[in-house]
Amino acid sequence: MAVDSPNALSRHIRHRAGLAESDVTDGQLLDRFAGARDEAAFAELVRRHGPMVLSVCRRTVGNADDADDAFQATFLVLARKARGLTALPTLAGWAYQAARRSALKARATAVRRRAREAAAARPEGTEEMPDQADVLAGIEQELARLPKRYRDPLVLCGLCGRSRKEVAAQLGVREGTLASRLATARAMLAERLRRRGVAVPIVAITVWESSASGGVPAALADATMKVVTGTVPAAVGRIASEVTRAMFLSQFRTGALVLAAVAMASAAGVSALAGGTANPPAGDPKGPPNPSVTLAAKAPAPVPPNPAWKTEFNKAYGLKDGEVMKRIAPPFPDCRLEYFKNTPGYEQMAALPPRHRPNFLSFRVNAKGDPERPWGLQQQEVDVRGVLMMAVRIPMLEVEGEDGALATPVGGDFVYRGASSVEERVAALNRILRAECKLAVKLTFREVEREVVVARGTLKVAPLAGQDKNHVEVFAKEIGKGEAWGSRNDLNGFMIDLGEFLGRRIVNEAKAGKDGVISYGLSVRQTPPHFRLEPPHPKYDPKIVYDPAIDAEDRDPKLVLRNVEKQTGLTFTTEKRKVRVLFVEQEKK
Incomplete structure (x- = not known):
């Protein structure tokens, strides 16, 4: 179904929904598609969010054909996960995250770029101008790491081009609050880029936001609808499958979890804005230091304490000295839901109904004993086989046993120490299965032909x-x-x-x-x-x-x-x- 006739499409949407086009929310459109496979409703979602998704894909991938594959894969993931997303007030934030993941996957499988020629020697004391592609890639990466409260306004107002009045109503905040968050988000992006060694003025970020203006080419929109309704090219299907696993991880395979390793940076961004910039040394030939920077260097703001939920989470999901593995049995603590709400890339989990939220998480803890981002996530209760793969980290072809023992369900989340050996984790799991899960199983390594x-x-x-x-x-x-x-x-x-x-x-x-x-x-x-x-x-x-x-x-x-x-x-x-x-x-x- 082609979508190059916006007027006809709008009339169709209004007729189907019985509402003015502006009154039809993303959730209503997605619900209509999920329930009745209404292709016109999905085409409207492509029209609304397509320009932003396409701009993210093109900036991240750099190659038009690969970017088109990532674009189609993003909406294929949306179609596959439609039922679980209807409760979101807006799909903009979700679409941005999915587009970036799809684009990164497409770039990872694209032709390797030829090595750049050695840069000519620059005169001493001059500064190298950052490559435009590097600047754009840096902005995309740092935007993905912003806290949701700052990222969503930038995506909606900047990349989607919506009015502040509309976005404020959609997010349930005042226009003044929205304006403040936009200003803070742009300042945070500029500061984070500066810390990466790329000096980008805030005005350049505003120009970058406008790069998503324009529509989606009719041919690409038409191809996307064909993908959504059944004809999936191999390259697009490959990207969509990997992104689906990375975002929701309902199917677990080794390569599907690579894109989940994104570092949390919310606290670092707030600290940087508070004044963590070092003062240039005295006698710097470039001139006297900036007074505001000097003041910040002399009196750095203290790092804010962890919020109560994070303290509770680290206690519940952390490991004590000498502890190799532990299980957090259901019902799960409230801090688990707060973790979803406050972790970039996992906010959509908090928006799902309780019955659709993950029933299994597998966390690796660092040297301090604090949990890192989950390596494994499953919406259904896993069995012994799944725990061995996602918490012990042992390939399934290296495991044998009776079907009844391997397929025994094991409820709860698991936390394991990353620095531990496979043997240590197997011994710890054996104790947990017997003592906590009351399973009469035995895990034993043997050398066999x-x-x-x-x-x-x-x-x-x-x-x-x-x-x-x-x-x-x-x-x-x-x-x-x-x-x-x-x-x-x-x-x-x-x-x-x-x-x-x-x-x-x-x-x-x-x-x-x-x-x-x-x-x-x-x-x-x-x-x-x-x-x-x-x-x-x-x-x-x-x-x-x-x-x-x-x-x-x-x-x-x-x-x-x-x-x-x-x-x-x-x-x-x-x-x-x-x-x-x-x-x-x-x-x-």
Whole structure:
């Protein structure tokens, strides 16, 4: 469905909703799409938020084609997660975060940029002007790190071009309060960029905000609607799947959690604004120091104490000295919800109804014992298998056991010490399962002989025609058009994902080569059953039949590894080896 006729679209929306176009909220449009698959309602969301999403994708990716893929992937994620987002007052903040994640994913799998030529020697005492692309990338990165109360006004007023009156009403604040937050947000961005070594005046940030003006090309909008309604290109599907896992993490795979490692910077931004700038040394040839800077350096503002919720959270989710792992059993403490509200990228979790919020989090703690951002997040209660992967961090092909023991549900969140060994975490989990969960299970490492695939050689990627440098396509007979995933990772990470794709354990004896990092995609020709539409979904098609034989062929080790060998220069052989396996067994009564 093309969306290049705004007047016709507006009339359609008003007719369907029985409201003036300006009265139809994002939530109402999304609810209409989620409930009745109203394509016109979704097209209106593309019209409203498309310019901002497209500008973020283009600035972050830099390549028009890759930016278009990221744009389509952003709205594909929105379509997939529509039911869980209808309670949000506005989709602007969510769309910005999703667009940035999609763009970063697209950039990570794009062609590596050629090395810049060495800059000519500059005369002593002159300053290098920052590259425009670096400035824009820095603004995008720091905007994503701003607290929600400052980020949303900038996104809505600056990037979406909405009036202050409209945004103030949408956010439930006074116009004066909104104006103050906008000014503070711009000042915080400028200060954070200065700390990165890029001096950008606030007026430049205002100019950057206007870069989202304009509409979405009709061809791109039309292609996006086709993606949303069923025709998903492999590249777009790959990005959308990774972003879906990163934002909501309802499916867990190794490469899906890379984009979750964004540092919290709210307290640092407030501290910087309070006057944490160092005073230039006396006798600086560039002139006398700024009086305001000097005053700030002489009397730095104290770092504000943690809010009550964070203190409670660190206590509930932190580890004591010598403690390797612990479980936080439901019902969860109130500070957990506050964590979602105050952590960039997780605010949407707080807006969901309680039954849709995550039922499992896995936190790694730092050397001080304080929890970092979650490595694993699951909306359903996980089983022993899931805890082993997301809290013990052991690949699933290195675990064996009885189905009843592996699939036993384990409620609660888990916290583990990042500096601990796998053996220490297994021993701690064993105690927790027995003492707290009352499960009669035993976790034991054993050396056993198994048939494995051994990878040898030195990685030297020869990509297929039309693929990015250092990119490997994992497929059997043809690159799939169905559900696909992949990530930029190290060689060991690639071998783990490749093994899980094939259902075969891979022993990696290969060398990474000079690059040491690769981009890869694992794809199939049909969408797996857990991603297919089912009745009573309006788009359910009873003629679509999932064929297990096709899926088995797509994962045939012989066919797949032959293609991987051609692209990597590595060799894969099947051998019998003694390997270490973690056995999960139920104790006999």
